[in-house]
Amino acid sequence: MGVALSCLLTFASLVLFALAMRRHHRQAFGRDPAPRAVLAYRLAATVLIVLAPAPWMLERGPYMGFVTWMFCGVPLVGLAAVALFTALAARRSEVETEVEA
Amino acid sequence: MRKTFTLSMTFLHTWGGLVFGWLLFMVLLTGSIAVFAGELTYWLTPEIRGGLRPDAVRSMQIGEDYLRAHAPTSRLWRVTLPTSREPALKVTWKELGEGSKKLDPETGAEIVRKTEGGSFFLQVHEDFHSNRDKNPTGFFLVCLAGMAMLVASVSGIVVHKRIFKDLFLFRPKTSPHRAWLDAHNVFGVLALPFHMMMAFTGILLLYWLFLPSAAPVVYPGGNSEFRREANAQDYRQVKGEAGDPAPTAPLKFYVDKAESLFGAGRTAYLYVRDPGRTNAVVEVYRERTERVSQQVDQIAMDRNGTVIRSLLIKEKTPLFRLQSFVASWHWIEWGGNLARWFYFLAGLMGAAVTAAGLVVFTAKRRKGAEGQAWFRIVEAVNVAAVAGACIASVAFFWAERLTPVEAAARDDIPVQAFWVVWAAALVHAALRPARQAWVEQLALTALLCLGAPFLQGLVFRDLATADWVRIAVDATFIAGGLCFALAAWKVRTPSFAATLPARREA
Numbered sequence: 001m002g003v004a005l006s007c008l009l010t011f012a013s014l015v016l017f018a019l020a021m022r023r024h025h026r027q028a029f030g031r032d033p034a035p036r037a038v039l040a041y042r043l044a045a046t047v048l049i050v051l052a053p054a055p056w057m058l059e060r061g062p063y064m065g066f067v068t069w070m071f072c073g074v075p076l077v078g079l080a081a082v083a084l085f086t087a088l089a090a091r092r093s094e095v096e097t098e099v100e101a
Numbered sequence: 102m103r104k105t106f107t108l109s110m111t112f113l114h115t116w117g118g119l120v121f122g123w124l125l126f127m128v129l130l131t132g133s134i135a136v137f138a139g140e141l142t143y144w145l146t147p148e149i150r151g152g153l154r155p156d157a158v159r160s161m162q163i164g165e166d167y168l169r170a171h172a173p174t175s176r177l178w179r180v181t182l183p184t185s186r187e188p189a190l191k192v193t194w195k196e197l198g199e200g201s202k203k204l205d206p207e208t209g210a211e212i213v214r215k216t217e218g219g220s221f222f223l224q225v226h227e228d229f230h231s232n233r234d235k236n237p238t239g240f241f242l243v244c245l246a247g248m249a250m251l252v253a254s255v256s257g258i259v260v261h262k263r264i265f266k267d268l269f270l271f272r273p274k275t276s277p278h279r280a281w282l283d284a285h286n287v288f289g290v291l292a293l294p295f296h297m298m299m300a301f302t303g304i305l306l307l308y309w310l311f312l313p314s315a316a317p318v319v320y321p322g323g324n325s326e327f328r329r330e331a332n333a334q335d336y337r338q339v340k341g342e343a344g345d346p347a348p349t350a351p352l353k354f355y356v357d358k359a360e361s362l363f364g365a366g367r368t369a370y371l372y373v374r375d376p377g378r379t380n381a382v383v384e385v386y387r388e389r390t391e392r393v394s395q396q397v398d399q400i401a402m403d404r405n406g407t408v409i410r411s412l413l414i415k416e417k418t419p420l421f422r423l424q425s426f427v428a429s430w431h432w433i434e435w436g437g438n439l440a441r442w443f444y445f446l447a448g449l450m451g452a453a454v455t456a457a458g459l460v461v462f463t464a465k466r467r468k469g470a471e472g473q474a475w476f477r478i479v480e481a482v483n484v485a486a487v488a489g490a491c492i493a494s495v496a497f498f499w500a501e502r503l504t505p506v507e508a509a510a511r512d513d514i515p516v517q518a519f520w521v522v523w524a525a526a527l528v529h530a531a532l533r534p535a536r537q538a539w540v541e542q543l544a545l546t547a548l549l550c551l552g553a554p555f556l557q558g559l560v561f562r563d564l565a566t567a568d569w570v571r572i573a574v575d576a577t578f579i580a581g582g583l584c585f586a587l588a589a590w591k592v593r594t595p596s597f598a599a600t601l602p603a604r605r606e607a
Contacts, residue, residue, distance in 0.1 A: 063392075063393040063426065064391075064393055064435065064436055064440075067393055067430060067435075067436070067440075068436060068439070068440050068443060070294055070295075070298075071294060071295040071298055071299075071430065071443070071444075071447065072295065072440060072443030072444065072447055073443070074291070074294065075291040075292035075293075075294070075295055075447050075450060076291075076443060076446055076447065078291040079287070079288075079291050079292075079450065082287055082291070
C-alpha cells in the first residue's frame with residue numbers, strides 16, 4: 001500500500017516536472033505555459049518528490065526504506081513507466097494508422 | 102587539450118567508456134548474477150534435498166557431531182547454519198587438518214559434489230577470479246573499472262546534458278542510432294543513483310587495500326591489527342598456545358547465551374578456537390538479513406560461557422555505524438528477496454547501459470570508419486565483451502551441470518570452461534561480420550539459457566517437489582533466454598528500427 005502510494009506520488013511529481021517544460025505543456029494543452037505556471041509546476045513537483053518516499057519508508061522502516069527507495073524503487077518504477085507508456089503509445093499510433101488507412 | 106569542458110568530457114566519456122566498458126560489462130553482469138550467489142549454489146548442487154526447512158538447533162548439533170568425529174584435533178572450527186536461500190549446513194576446520202564439507206542439515210549426510218557455485222560470479226565480479234593475495238592485477242582492474250564507472254557516470258551527465266531538457270523523451274522508432282542512444286540514456290538516468298552508489302561503495306569497501314601503507318604506519322601489527330580495532334573482525338585469527346584438554350559445553354549453550362544478547366534465532370555462523378582445550382573461545386555471529394549493516398553483532402565467550410569480547414552494533418559510535426550502513430549497500434544481504442530482485446534488475450540495467458553505450462560508439466562511427474582495421478577490432482571486441490560474456494556465464498552453468506561429480510579437480514572445470522568459452526567468443530567475433538557475430542552469439546546465449554533448466558531434467562524435479570528457490574532460478578533462465586532470443590531477432594532484421602512505421606512526432 002505504502003509502496004503504491006510512493007510510486008503514485010513520484011509519478012505525479014514527474015508529470016508536473018514535464019508540464020513545466022514548454023514542449024510537453026504544448027503537447028498537453030496546445031499552448032506555452034505562463035512563466036508563473038512553470039514556477040508553480042516545479043514547486044509542486046519538488047514538494048511531491050520530496051514527500052514521495054515517505055509512505056514507503058514508513059512501511060519498510062527508515063533505513064531499509066531509504067535504501068530500497070533510492071537505489072531500487074525509483075529506477076525500476078521509472079523503467080516500468082517508460083516501458084508501459086512506450087508500449088501504449090506504440091499501440092495507439094498503430095490503431096490510429098489503421099483507422100486512417 | 103579539448104577546447105571546451107563539454108568536449109573534454111565527451112572525449113573522456115567516449116573513449117574511457119569504450120575501453121573500460123569492455124571490462125565493466127563483465128563486472129556488472131557477474132555482479133548482478135552474484136546477487137543470487139546462494140540460490141545459485143543451491144541450484145547447482147542437486148544433492149541438497151529440495152523443500153528443506155532445517156531447524157537451527159538440530160543443524161548445529163549435526164555440525165558439532167561431525168566436527169567432533171572428523172576434526173577433533175583441529176584448532177579452528179566453523180559451523181555455518183543453513184538458510185532458506187541455501188539450505189545446506191557447512192562445516193569448516195583449519196590448522197592441524199583442514200577441510201570443508203556441506204552436510205544435509207537433517208540427516209548429516211555429506212554432500213560430495215565440489216562446486217564453486219554462485220560464488221564463482223562473486224569472484225569474477227571482485228577480481229576476475231584471480232587470487233588477489235598472489236597477483237592483484239585482476240583486483241586492480243576491477244577497481245579501475247569501478248573508478249571508470251564513476252567517471253563515466255559524471256561525465257555522462259555532462260555529455261548527455263540534453264537528458265534534462267528531453268527528460269521525458271524516448272524515441273525508439275526514429276533511427277537505430279537514436280534509439281540506442283535513448284536506451285543508453287533511459288537505463289543510465291533511471292538507475293543513476295544506484296549505479297553511482299554501487300561504483301562508489303565498491304571502491305570504498307576495500308579502502309584498506311587501496312591505501313596499503315596507511316594502516317601499518319599507525320598500527321604496529323599492520324592491516325590485521327587495524328581491522329581488529331576498526332571492525333572487531335579477525336579475532337579468530339589470533340592464535341596462542343593450545344591449552345590442556347578440557348571439555349567444552351555443547352555449542353547450543355554458547356549460542357543461547359549469544360542470542361540472549363542479539364536476538365533469538367539470529368545466529369548465522371560461529372567459530373570455535375581451540376575446541377576441547379582450556380583456552381577454548383566460541384565466537385557467535387549474528388545474521389544481517391533484516392539490518393542494513395555490514396558489521397554484524399558478534400559475541401565471544403570462553404569455555405564457561407563468560408563473555409570475553411562483544412561487538413554490538415547499537416553500542417558503537419555513529420561514525421562506525423554510518424560506515425557499516427554505507428558499506429552494506431554494496432553487499433546486499435539485507436532486505437530479503439524483494440531487495441535482491443531490485444539489485445539484480447538494477448545491476449542488469451547497468452550492464453545494459455554499458456552494452457548500449459558500446460553499440461552507440463560503433464553505430465555513430467560506422468559510416469566514416471567502416472572497413473578500417475581499428476573499427477573492425479572495436480566491433481569484434483564489443484561483441485565478445487557483451488554477448489561473449491553472456492555466453493561464458495551461461496556456459497559456466499552448463500559445465501557445472503555436465504561435469505561428473507567424481508571428476509578430478511571438479512570445481513575447476515566449469516571455471517576453465519567459462520574462460521575458454523569467452524576466448525572462443527572473441528575468436529568467433531573476429532572471424533564473422535559484426536552483425537552475424539551479434540546474432541549468432543545472442544542466439545546461442547538464448548539457446549543455452551533456455552536449455553539450462555532442462556539439463557538432466559532437473560526442472561521437472563524442482564516442479565514436482567515445489568522447490569520455489571530452484572524454480573525461480575529455472576524461470577529466470579527461461580525469461581533470460583527469451584530476452585536474448587528477442588535481442589537476436591531484433592538485431593537480425595537489417596536496421597530493424599528503420600523498417601518500423603515512423604513515429605508520429607507531435
